[in-house]
Amino acid sequence: MTMIVGTLSVTSTEKASGTGSFVGYASDGLPLFNFLNQSAEELSNQIGKQIFRGVQSTLRQIRDDRTTRKIFYLFLMNLGYAIVEFIYGHVTNSISLISDGSHMLFDSFALFIGICAPVMSRCKPTNTFPFGYGNA
Numbered sequence: 001m002t003m004i005v006g007t008l009s010v011t012s013t014e015k016a017s018g019t020g021s022f023v024g025y026a027s028d029g030l031p032l033f034n035f036l037n038q039s040a041e042e043l044s045n046q047i048g049k050q051i052f053r054g055v056q057s058t059l060r061q062i063r064d065d066r067t068t069r070k071i072f073y074l075f076l077m078n079l080g081y082a083i084v085e086f087i088y089g090h091v092t093n094s095i096s097l098i099s100d101g102s103h104m105l106f107d108s109f110a111l112f113i114g115i116c117a118p119v120m121s122r123c124k125p126t127n128t129f130p131f132g133y134g135n136a
Contacts, residue, residue: 029128061119075111
């Protein structure tokens with residue numbers, strides 16, 4: 001999740017809301033902004049709003065696509081079973097349940113990647129990425 005949020009915040013070509021000023025473009029085409037006149041609290045609020053909008057948009061895209069919605073339900077179910085196995089394995093001191101829970105956690109991660117690819121492929125083209133993320 002951290003990698004996705006970091007990638008989206010670095011590759012975003014939209015000017016951030018607030019008092020930041022657009023400086024120009026870096027040599028690789030990424031936009032540069034100056035936020036020195038903003039406090040850390042204002043920046044964290046803006047980042048929180050961007051994350052909330054991104055999660056809201058992602059969930060909307062998952063809801064609208066039938067196949068991605070099925071994968072999302074499988075992801076939630078698999079993650080739920082993994083958490084139950086971790087908790088019950090810890091309570092009963094069962095190494096087999098804990099190891100199976102970690103195995104299911106990696107399965108959940110694979111399903112999460114399966115959810116991210118179609119969602120990212122629908123991102124709109126920008127100046128930096130003229131074909132969007134269609135190759136995701």
